[in-house]
Amino acid sequence: MNIIIAGDGEVGLYLAEELADENHNITIVDPHEDLLKRVESHTDIMAIAGNSTSISVLKRANIKKTDLLVSVVHDEQINIITALLGKKLGAKTTIARVNSTDNLSVESQGIFKSLGIDELVCPENIAAHEIIKLINHSAATEIFEFSDNKLSIYLIKLEEDAPVANKNLYQISQQYPHLDFRAIAIHRNSKTIIPSGNDLLLPNDLIYIITKPEGVNDLLILSGKRKIDIKSIMIAGGGRVGRTAAKQLRKGLNIKLIEKDKKKCLELSDFFDETLVINGDASDIKLLEEEGLRSFDAFVSVTNNSETNILTCLHAKKFGVKKTIALVENIDYIGISQSIGIDTIINKKLITASYIAKFTRPLKTKSIKCLSGTNAEVIEFVANSRSAIIKHPICKLKIPEGAIIGGIIRGRKSYIAVGDFQIKENDKVVIFSLPEAMKKVEKLFD
Numbered sequence: 264m265n266i267i268i269a270g271d272g273e274v275g276l277y278l279a280e281e282l283a284d285e286n287h288n289i290t291i292v293d294p295h296e297d298l299l300k301r302v303e304s305h306t307d308i309m310a311i312a313g314n315s316t317s318i319s320v321l322k323r324a325n326i327k328k329t330d331l332l333v334s335v336v337h338d339e340q341i342n343i344i345t346a347l348l349g350k351k352l353g354a355k356t357t358i359a360r361v362n363s364t365d366n367l368s369v370e371s372q373g374i375f376k377s378l379g380i381d382e383l384v385c386p387e388n389i390a391a392h393e394i395i396k397l398i399n400h401s402a403a404t405e406i407f408e409f410s411d412n413k414l415s416i417y418l419i420k421l422e423e424d425a426p427v428a429n430k431n432l433y434q435i436s437q438q439y440p441h442l443d444f445r446a447i448a449i450h451r452n453s454k455t456i457i458p459s460g461n462d463l464l465l466p467n468d469l470i471y472i473i474t475k476p477e478g479v480n481d482l483l484i485l486s487g488k489r490k491i492d493i494k495s496i497m498i499a500g501g502g503r504v505g506r507t508a509a510k511q512l513r514k515g516l517n518i519k520l521i522e523k524d525k526k527k528c529l530e531l532s533d534f535f536d537e538t539l540v541i542n543g544d545a546s547d548i549k550l551l552e553e554e555g556l557r558s559f560d561a562f563v564s565v566t567n568n569s570e571t572n573i574l575t576c577l578h579a580k581k582f583g584v585k586k587t588i589a590l591v592e593n594i595d596y597i598g599i600s601q602s603i604g605i606d607t608i609i610n611k612k613l614i615t616a617s618y619i620a621k622f623t624r625p626l627k628t629k630s631i632k633c634l635s636g637t638n639a640e641v642i643e644f645v646a647n648s649r650s651a652i653i654k655h656p657i658c659k660l661k662i663p664e665g666a667i668i669g670g671i672i673r674g675r676k677s678y679i680a681v682g683d684f685q686i687k688e689n690d691k692v693v694i695f696s697l698p699e700a701m702k703k704v705e706k707l708f709d
Contacts, residue, residue, distance in 0.1 A: 264287045264331055264623055265287075265288045265290075265329050265331075266287050266329070266332075266623065267289075267326065267329050267332045267333070268282075268289065268292070268334075268335065269291075269292045269293075269334040269336060269341075269342070269345050270292070270334075270335050270336055271293060271294060271295070272293075272295070272298070272337070273612065274611070274612055274615060275293060276291065276293075276302065277594070277612045278333065278612075278615065278616055279306075279308050280306060280308070282620070282623060283306055283307060283308050285623065287623060289308045290308070290309040290311060290325070291310050291311070292324055293310070293312065294312065294314060299311070299312050315341065315345040316344045316345055318348060321349060321352055326352040328353070329353065330354075331354070331355070331357075331622055331623060332346060332349040332350075332356070332357045333357075333358045333619055334349075334357075334358070335615060337362075339360065339363065339366070342359040342361065343359050343375070345359070346358065346359040346379065346380040347378055347379050347380065350379030356382075357381050358380075358381065358382045358383070358619060358622065359380050359382075359383055360384050360386065360615070361383050361384070361385050362385065362503060364385060364503075367383060367385055367388060382622070384618050384619065386615045387503035387507065387611070388503075389615075390504045390508075390590065390614055391503075391504050391508040391511065392511075393614070394563055394565075395508060397607050398561060399513075401491035401493055401586050402486075402488040403417045403418060403419060404417075404419065404607050409643050409670075409693055413475070413672050413675075413677040414475060414669075414672060414677045415479075416447070416471055416472065416474075416669070416693070417479075418470070418471055419470050419488060420468070420469055420606075421465065421466055421486055422466065423487070425466070425485065425488075426484070426485050427486065428487070429466070431463050431464070432446060432459070432461075432464070433461065435485075436460075439481075439485065442481060443474060443475040443478025443481065443679060444472050444473060444475070444478040444479075445473055445474075445669060445670070445679050445680065446464065446472050447471050447472065447473050447667050447669045447695045448637075448639065448667070449462065450468070450469040450471070450637055451465065451468050453598050455637040455639050457664075457666065457667050458667075470486070471634070471641075471695060473669035473670045473679065473695075474679075475677050478679075491560060491561075491585045493516070493560040493585070495516065495519075495558065495561070496512065496517070496518050496519075496559060496560065496561045496562070496563060497518075497519050497521065497551070497561070497562050497563070497579075498564075499563070499565065499571075499572070500521070500522065500572075501522030501524070501527050501528065501531050502567065505522075505563070505565045506531060510535070510538075514537070517559075518537070518538045518539070519539045519541060520535075520539070520540050520541065521543050521545045521550070521551070521554065522541070522542060522543075523543065523544050523545065525542050528541075541554055545564065545566055545571060545575055546566075546571045546575065548575070551575065551578065551579075552582070556579060557582045557584070559584055560584070560585050562584045562587050563587075563588045564588070565589075565590040566590070569589075569591045569596060572590050573591060573596065573600050573605065576589045576605045577605065580605070586606055586607075588606065588609060589605050591609070591610055592610065592611065594610060594613070596608075617631060617632050624642075630642070630643045631643070638698055639696060639697050639698070640695075640696055640701070641669075641693065641694070641695050642696065642701075642704075643672075643691050644691070644705075644707075644708045645689065645690070645708070646686055646687065646689065646690045647708070650708045650709065651706070651707050651708075651709070652686050652692060652708055653685075653687055653690075655685075656683050656684060656685050657680055657683070657684050657685075658683060660707070662704075662707075663703035665697035665700035666700040666701075667695050670693045671684065671693070672691040673689075673690050673691075692708075
């Protein structure tokens with residue numbers, strides 16, 4: 264595909280680099296000339312310095328032959344204008360990043376679509392929904408659901424006393440033959456492993472597990488996890504992520520929000536009915552203690568400073584808080600943050616990449632998830648009548664090294680992938696894949 268990405272910093276650059284790895288023709292438009300020089304010297308990405316709302320700049324980027332235009336600068340008005348101009352100048356599909364959740368209403372999206380903007384993406388809104396999902400599934404480090412929760416992928420940290428710790432997958436399958444879940448990847452020492460029957464599950468491993476809804480309880484028991492009943496949450500940071508999460512969390516929870524900016528605190532107080540808003544600096548650990556941090560079940564740190572979010576979550580863990588979630592913008596920090604004890608890391612670049620990546624895939628792709636702490640992806644494909652994937656049972660298929668079939672959704676039913684299972688036309692197939700295997704995986708569905 265020919266793709267133009269309009270950015271003004273790290274989000275646009277990250278998207279461009281991720282999509283360039285998939286052999287798309289990428290042009291990035293960014294006002295920062297120094298950044299673009301660095302891009303051109305290290306990648307094959309074409310870089311144009313300029314404003315994406317300039318018609319001449321878009322024409323230089325060859326907008327009339329563009330399959331996908333993505334505008335992800337911080338100013339949503341620039342993104343909207345860029346997408347509108349891009350569509351008028353010939354871009355087939357346009358995506359604009361927005362900051363206001365008002366723009367995500369059905370009415371607003373309908374208006375924007377009629378004007379030529381095909382999709383709107385709000386990373387802050389998606390991040391808030393991730394937080395809510397993780398509060399409701401408190402034992403998971405990360406979770407991604409397929410087809411209305413018919414199948415889910417959980418990232419679980421294996422506890423020291425887990426019944427399956429220090430056993431290999433073959434031993435586990437023999438001991439528990441009727442499990443409704445399956446380990447599809449192990450993340451250990453910054454390396455992602457596609458497991459075979461002889462691979463051991465070790466304490467503190469981060470394990471990606473695909474499960475049916477009825478398998479969740481067994482999954483938690485065997486991984487040594489205990490469901491946390493979250494009734495109270497402290498949120499550090501009253502920006503768009505913190506405000507949206509606090510607003511949409513279920514009623515009846517005791518929520519306290521800490522915000523440094525006094526003016527914003529007054530606005531938040533008017534915005535909320537039940538949430539208690541405190542004006543203070545979340546990096547002040549003494550303040551957090553005075554506000555009763557030790558008594559809260561969950562601590563969510565979503566300030567504009569990644570280091571503050573990491574450190575405050577570590578302090579919360581030290582004080583006995585059961586669930587911690589940190590917004591971390593530096594992707595290099597994700598692996599470290601996970602290894603030192605923070606339960607969940609949320610990154611807006613990955614969230615945005617997951618949303619946009621599905622528009623760069625063939626129609627056989629239903630959904631895609633870029634995972635935290637690893638360059639692997641989970642993709643939901645649809646099998647057609649010509650697909651090689653339906654020709655043989657799973658055990659006889661030539662699944663490329665670096666990929667694994669996790670589960671299958673057929674109509675209203677879901678199945679965990681086992682060797683003798685036969686995939687059929689129109690089945691949705693969930694596959695975990697490392698980047699080097701992705702092209703071969705896609706060929707199975709041609």
